[in-house]
Amino acid sequence: MAKENQFVEQIADINADFPQWYTDVVLKTKLVDYGPVKGTMVIRPYGYAIWENIQNEMNARFKKRGVQNAYFPLLIPMSYFTKEAEHVEGFAPEVAVVTHAGGEELAEPLAIRPTSETIIGTMMSKWVQSYRDLPLKVNQWCNVMRWEKTTRPFLRTSEFLWQEGHTAHASKEEAEEETFAMLDIYKEFAESCLAIPVLTGRKTEKEKFAGAVATYTMEAMMRDGKSLQAGTSHYLGQNFASAFDIKYLGTEGVLQTAYTTSWGVSTRLIGAIIMTHGDERGLVLPPVVAPIQCVIVPIAARKPGVVEACEALQKELEASGIRVTLDASDNSPGWKFNEWEMKGVPVRIELGPRDIEAGKMICARRDTCEKAEYALENAADSVKELLKTVQKDMLEAARKRRDSRIVYADDIQGILAGVDAGNFVKAGWCGCRDCEDKIKEETGATARVYAEGETAETCAVCGKKAEHVIIYACAY
């Protein structure tokens, strides 16, 4: 019992105090540390490795769609922002501005990018002359800065890392298709790599990106029932192309304005992984992006042959492409079990004299905490198979949790009761802004996304005919 208590002291009880659990976990598993400037975080190697795995998976998908990586400057002339009216209004309050450099006040203040539509639009206008230059598809991995009031590691920080893709097209149809295709890629990525089931669809006018014609989102349900916007894809129409003069000569020899899109996901995805899969023992990382997929814990390491057997197994797993670590530290096996569980390593192998004697190993999976015996022969195949199973089961478990917590409501009390109980709530909406505002005001929930293809009789607020079904939830 004393040992149980010791374990509990490490991180807050996930059921009793989820926000504290989150903070404890991200710090204690060494994903992040706080930076010296308010709202900044240091992404430590264990956290950054997750980001690198995310980047690798996404880059492969982007490149398949003909998107090339590039890099645009951090500093953007303030005047660029004023060219698109809605955009500047939306971002002005949170832009950090450089006013001095080289010991002098600058003639024109420079914005630290909160997003790069303006500078990329400017460059695109230079690069696009002919329909032959289209479509133009670039992506950049970079940092952006948004001066937020309240911050939390990964979920909301003053500076964060993301990718932002920007494309320009000759036609509306093509640009819209690109917008949807990227949303599909995000969804497929979230589900197959992060094991996070997402709801995708359009945002309301109130919730859309400043300057977009339409914003499409993927929303994920966190353990506490709140929704996290995990990625967005914007159809920008000709808003930015007009403002930044992205024009081309078409096949008819007529000058035309292009259509653009932008889309992004951020390090917030790491927060989504933590809050979707985490449990009372700490992190549970999906194998595809886990920095360490498998840890080998030697039992009775001093007995002859144990270390050698563990090293041989490590080599074998490494050779087959598994990210494996051998924990050869002096800590007791029990200590290591807890430590690696807190760090969310998907599969743990226990290997001791008994197992070696019998030609076996014990594999414990992190998602269910089940242990099972496997033959040491073909160990790499068994571990690979197990990692796949864990990945698949994590998605299924998350999907079940989420689906059991989507409810319907007819009125505002129903929405309030639903979100208070940690649900996503589907309800009819007449389409007017007043009703949307009223829900926010009275329930704290916001319209996360349109429920495509669903119908309802009446608006939950005003009782008039419902034009849409909306998924409401409290959001991060």
Add this chain to the structure above:
RNA sequence: UGAGGCAUAGCGCAGUUUGGUAGCGCGCUUGGUUAGGGACCAAGAGGUCGUGGGUUCAAGUCCCGUUGCCUCAACCA
């Protein structure tokens, strides 16, 4: 930005009411022992008490300011 809470060794805390030489547990270092869910013994190292000012013979403790963090609310990926 509004309301509340917190800040003392790497981490978690006591000490503040009533001012009087800086404490505890874990971790860390060294040596020895250690088999499967946070091992044990022994000896050590480690703190200008967030920060600036004030009161006092004397401040972790009292007074004023300030910064950061946490929770809730408003704004946002």
